[in-house]
Amino acid sequence: MRPEELLHTTPQGLYSPAGDFFIDPTRPVARALITHGHSDHARSGHGAVMATRQTLEIMAIRYGEAFAGTVQAADYGARLDVNGVGVTFHPAGHILGSAQIALEWRGCTIVASGDYKPGADPTAVPFEPVPCHVFISEATFGLPVFRHPPAADEIAKLTASLALFPERAHLVGAYALGKAQRVMALLRAAGHDRPILLHGAMEKLTAYYRTQGIDLGDTRPARDASPAERAGAVVLCPPGALADVWSRRFPDPVTAFASGWMRIRARARQNGVELPLIISDHADWDELQVAIRATGCEELWVTHGQEDALVHWATLAGLRARPLHMVGYGEEEGESATPEAEAATTPAETPEATP
């Protein structure tokens, strides 16, 4: 059989004709399997949704309890059956609740990994490689210029700046789901014990992380903080807020941004960032290679990001590899700070789609 009979691209996203379901569809569909809670992967309005319990709870927080017709929670490692296709969710290490989805049908295994990272993260269950025939990978940082330094070193840059400018608030742009909580956890691990101030967009999700047993120390709404509390404080906000009127309440702040994009100087400057923190929730170039090899796959499909480079590498490494030219992914939290991002709402033509 051809793997495409089990899974192929459509304008709505990856579709399984064998099991009649979509994975991370960009438009409302009857049945959807969701890898993780970022808004470019998890959308509201599907008929039936299957995801990890934490992803379902995150979706309920973001879209309301009625975000889907019916929901079904999938435990990591538990094999479920969807219209005759074996479905297993495995940890992806991207954010809390994130999963890779392994499909088994007639002896063929395809793993749709969603977004993933093999590196350590105190707020997510570690990524585990899943043996498969076809591995579907993102390539957000699929270029050899992207090698993420240890996150602790980047946090050290932030704490050094706090020591150098104790009177200035440090605004740290970070995606509201996942990155923000990881930065907080890393700061606590580095011994930073002052209250961390939060932009309003982060409060609910941060509270949810706490209910999941992740200790983030003392956090407070930034809007209630006095000028004395703001001075020298770490203030977490969505990247878009860095240049927004919201940031004007902090006199002379240091502008930081926690993202893998900060590896590229022009990217940092384009966003007016003075303190770039290279902290990413995606695999870097080396990690992509290690992760792909660890699956033992024969074939690699690349969803979004720098697909040309990753496909080139995989071909040299002896794999069959092709880009899926998928549109609509890579825009975590709808931020313009990642210009690779495609529109969240209107998927364009996908030439590879086989009807």
Next chain:
Amino acid sequence: MNRFAALLDRLAYEPRRNGKIRLIADYFRHTPDPERGWALAALTGALSFRNAKPGLIRQLIGERTDPVLFALSYDYVGDLSETVALMWPAPHGLNDTEPPPLSAIVETFTHIGRAEMPAVLTALLDRLDETGRWALLKLITGGLRIGVSARLAKTAVAALGDHAPDAIELVWPGLTPPYLELFAWAEGHGPKPETEDPAPFRPVMLSHPLEETDIGRLDPAEFRAEWKWDGIRVQAARAAGQDGQHVTRLYSRTGEDISGAFPDLAEALAFDGVVDGELLILREGRVQSFNVLQQRLNRKTVSPKLLMEFPAHIRAYDLLVEADEDLRERPFAVRRARLEALVAAHPAQGRLDLSPLVPFASWDDLAEARADPAAHGAEADAEAVEGVMLKRADSLYLPGRPKGPWWKWKRDPHSVDAVLMYAQRGHGKRSSYYSDYTFGVWTEAGELVPVGKAYFGFTDAELIEIDRFVRRHTVNRFGPVREVVHTQTEGLVVEVAFEGLARSTRHRSGLAMRFPRIARLRWDKPPGEADRLETLERMIGDGDGGGDQSHAPRRAAAVLGKQRSPAEGA
């Protein structure tokens, strides 16, 4: 080297001018001689390493990485040094000893032969981290591009003590790296360095563009007006050296000595002082268009034929120094009177004349003159007028771009509505966005033909919108270039503003725009309603006669500060 690399790294991210000055001054304060002097030389562009060519760096990375991955990475990052610094496969576990200091690196690369270069550079790249590699490659290839001008670095030297930045400028021309005497003087423990150059560059005074909203607040009686000439800003300095021989130098507005390119002009000057004016080409007493001037600017060698066909000329509008007297602290009206006398007394060789004042009693008068220079005194030279300059009669000659004393009021640029056809990723500040745009207009046959390329004019927010449009509407990929949809009903209309048109063989349309930029995005406009080629043909009809078949590249003009590429503005 680590310290210098850290300085460059911090500077690259510091947006504030004062922040940059503080960072540099702080580095000078805490870095011993001669290290800080070599850093100052690097920041002011005083260093050049002839054997460190980008080609060599490409070769070295090519030997170590896959060519396709390098090409994709370079296309993405948009900067050779940074791409190589990030991609360089440094061997693990190399010794952790401190890399050599900046002075040793400068020494090495100054004297090294071409044959030894690859091995030496490779060994250094292996020992440095990402930031160190980036700084080293920026340093030796001579393009720091971290938003620090020579002026800013000198201001940081001034900040070490209580000298004014201009005082540093005045002693600067006679100094060489590592500037021990300059630092000693700046820190107050050495005598003032002697300037040996009799004709040094004086930092020029620049103007602000006049907005319609400004004009209501200005009193016409306080201002004098001149034509704004479409040439190259030039400073001519002439003085006797210690041996009694006169030295004549022509400087661009950034202080680059361009005398070598204009020996005819330098020889013809006979005054004693410093004149500020516009470099123009005159034929039979008539100013030629900027297109003509460009043809002279681009030549590597100055042939007798070139000198004859493109005679250079200064149209003077200010006098900074006369004999030993510095006039910069005197009002414009006084300097103007002195200039008029100097030009009147200058031997009449047709090489130096006076930029006339444009009389006006009200802003309406001046608006009329600006709209029709030919009828208001510019006569046959009107085509080389790109607007008017307003200068307060009491304005002192202040280096830099002080707001208030001088204004430029340009003629309205031309504009057309064109359709976006191709987009390419940008370099420098805008790397990794699709920011270089080729646009076209309709022919009578209903075909879209490219008429130009623009890579600035839009805001950062608009850049992101266009970038998104390009990604979503790609119909074809040619390497780094994407073709976007451009039919009668689908596509993006951009309003393109430009300064002029010339005939060109470079574009299929037969036209080339001067200084095109994206003035507005017309999401509202269907592509079918964009302008037609015949509209542009009509514009060229009333231009400079369309006689210039060759449209010279702009690089020389950019060097002279006439047009800055967006990368330089970064």
